[in-house]
Structure formats: structure tokens, C-alpha cells
Amino acid sequence: MSSFFDAVSSQAFMQNAIVGGILASVACGVVGSYVVVKRIGYLAGGIAHSVLGGMGIAYYLGRPPIEGALVAALVFAVILGWVSLRLQQQEDTVIGALWAGGMAIGILFISKSPGYNIDLMSFLFGNILMISSDDLFWIAGLDVLILLIVFLFYKQFLAVSFDEEFARLRGIPVERFYLLFLALVALTVVILIQIVGLILVIALLTLPAAVSGLYVRSLNLMMLLATLLGVVFTTGGLAISYQPDLPPGPTIILVAGAFYLLSLVITRFWKKA
């Protein structure tokens, strides 16, 4: 463990990784809490995976993959939002189709790009140790944007996630806020892809909020605790993975998963006692 602290104090890439984890935790704590209480984890998973299409195209064109990810995440968020509002009957099938279709597009473009395979793994599983200072500025910027939108429309987001019908009767344009919310999910997904890759995004988006929801009974506290837990999971995962040279993304997810299971057991036991 001491070699981890040495690395953090001396190596720029470790400092970037820690700061990246902290910045990502803000977005995943806030947006993840909405995803958990509104129970749209599957929809968020669809957005996360279909983003590979955009990353593949950007990669093929020689652009930074994060630009493609950003565009694809927003486009798929709007499409999936529209689907879930209009085609409620077949919602899960259509999400599944877009989920896989987006990934297939991505793989095709990556396979036709020079240097195939080099980056595919880091798209899929992320590499927090490769985060550059430029990435940190991107992540911080997206954090600020997400927090600004959540603060401005706090009431509407709360109303729409708690009781859509009532919100509509109070004159809230429910569908517009639902789509705006999915756009926030898209931005968060793009941030988290830098940390754990798109396969594991959904875990980092939902697990801190799910753990937090077991302990607190208010949405604000849930977001705060989820953010802190996000910091614990990312930093803890990094620390554990460092010495045995494990890939940090999956380690972070397993730390979060273990925390969640433990919390489930503890809270069950607690309620019974």
C-alpha cells in the first residue's frame, strides 16, 4: 500500500487518475441517484454501450474518440428517450437493438481503422491511468454543466422523477425534462467511459447511488453520499489494483459491487434487528 502512496505523491499519471476519479464521482453521484430512483438503469446502459458507435467513427476519422462519444451519447439519448416515451410496449426490445447496433457500428469502424485492437480494450474497459490533464478539463467542464442544469431545474427533475402525472398537471413539460435528463445521463456516461470504459459504466453509474439509497431517505443526501462513495470506490480500486498490477477499471467495479452486496446484507440485518 505504501508504494501506492509513493506513486500518488510522485507520479503525475497517478495524480491525474485520482483527480479524474473524484471529478467523475460528482457526476455519477448526482445523475446516478436520479437513474436509480427513476429505475432507468437499462436505458442508461443502452446509452452507454451505443456510444461505441460514435467513438468508432471518430477514431476512424482520426478525431479524439471523446468527441465522437459526446455526439453519439447525446444522439442516442434523444432516440432512446423518444422510444421510451412513444413505444412503451416494445421499449426493452428497441433499447436492446440500439444497444447492440451502436456497438456493432463502432466495431466495424474500428476494424477499418489503422491500429485496430490497440484502443478497443481501453474503449471497452477504460484506463484511468491514461487520463491526461486535457481529459481532466473535459471532465471538470462536463461536471460544471451537469451541476448547473441540476441546480437550475432541481424542482422539475424531482417532480418528474417522483410523480410524472402530477408534474404534468402542474404544467411541467414532462417529456422535455425527461429528454434533458437523458442528455445528462449521456454526459455522465461520456465522463465515466474515461474511468472504467463503456462496458462497466452502468455499474459505476448505479452502484454508488444504490448503496447510498440504502442508508439515506432524501434525494439530496443520497447524491452527496453517492458522490463520496464514488470517490471511495475509484480511489480504493486504484489503490488495490496498483501493487498486483491489476487493471484498475474492473477493480473499481468489484470494490463497488462488494460494497453494494455488503450494504444489502447489513441493512437487511439491521431492519430485522
Place this chain on the structure above:
Amino acid sequence: MSMDSIIKIKDLHFSYDGPKILENIQIDIQRNEFIGMVGPNGSGKTTLLKIIMGVLTPDKGTIEVLGKPPFQSVKEIGYMPQLTPFSRDFPISVEEVVLMGRLGKTSSIGFFNKDDKRAAEKSMDDVEILELRKRAIGSLSGGQLQRVLIARALTCEPKIMILDEPTANVDMKIEKDIFDLLKQLNESVTIIVVTHDIGFISQYIDRVACINRTLICHPTSELTGETIENMYGTHMHMVHHHHEDEKKLS
């Protein structure tokens, strides 16, 4: 007289791309009336409420709520739904739920302000749940939750309250408490309440609106003793007859 007309519906027809759900509805609801609405399942009660709140638009006929088209006046209506469409384990306190009644009245950006908090406090006080304000909604009893929903409907300082079976899941004692409370509120607010228990609430309401595709109103003075039981048992029949008469006339 027309100054005091709160909801005015004339020759209203409605269907969802199929058979008529509502046919030739006429009603004129006066300020501070207390209307009980009855009718079998699928009779069009909820549809009519949705039209009054501007969620659905009628095929034919006119409707004015507070002298305006419904979508413009919906913010003046306090609504309490029949079933709670939200999950009981949502992390939210009583006060936060009640504050949501302020949407549409308060600023559209930022958090709830002092006026909102004051209005929420007043309506929680009115329904006697002020001491529950910090409690999570998941920890409430059925009767307490009904009160929270009434408080939420009250927080917009409504001119009209619409309650869809407000006592569906509570026992007789709480049902009486809730209707006593509504009777008090009725001094300043026009109330429409959907119910199955017309016998019980006849002591509270001014008129009964019986809906089964068509609508007939009875003043409660016509509804005493056994006739209530008769009407409640057979009112579907009565409406049906009325409808046949109309057809013969036309």
C-alpha cells in the same frame, strides 16, 4: 349568477378513436359547491376529470374552467390522484412532496423559496400533518399518506380541488376525518370528489353527479334514507333509461 359558475360544460362528447366514452355532458358547477361523482368502473369518470384538467380535449362541445379553457386554468386546480403512482421507497420527505404542489406557481428555476415553504407549512397544518414534515413518505400509514396528498393538492392555493377516491384505502374513522377536513376546506374551495360510497358522503355533498357515459345530477335533498341505497344500487339502470329516452326523442 354566471359570475359564480366555476366549471361550465355544454354538449360535451369524447371518444378514444372508438365508441363514445362521454356523450352529451352538461353540467354547471357553482363556486363553493361540493360535488360527489359516482359511476361504475369504465363509466368515463376519470376521462371527464382529465378533460376538466386539460389533459384530454373533447371531440365536441365546450368546457370552461374558471372562465378559461382548461389547459389555462389547470394550475388553479389541486388534484389528488386515486392511486399513488410513485414508489413508496422513493427517498423524499413529507415536506418535499407537499412542496411539489407549488410547481406552476413558483419560479421555474432554482429551489423552492420562502413563500413556497410557507404555503407548504400552512397546508400541512390544515391537514394536521405538520409534525410529520421531516418523515420519509415510506414510513407513513395509509391515512397519513392520504393527508400528505391532500396537502400537496392544497399547496397551490387552489380554487378547485379534484379528488379521485381519496378514501379508497383507509378505514371508516379516517374516511370521516378526511371528509370533515374537506368540508372545512369547502368554505373557500370548490370540491369535486369521486367516490363509491355515496351513502356515507351524502351528508357532506351538495349534488351527486352520476356518470355512465351520460351524466345526471341529483341534488342531495333528493337522496335521503333508502332512496340513496336504491339509487346507489341501481343508478346504472337509471342512467341507462335516461339515455334510451333521449334516443326516442331525437
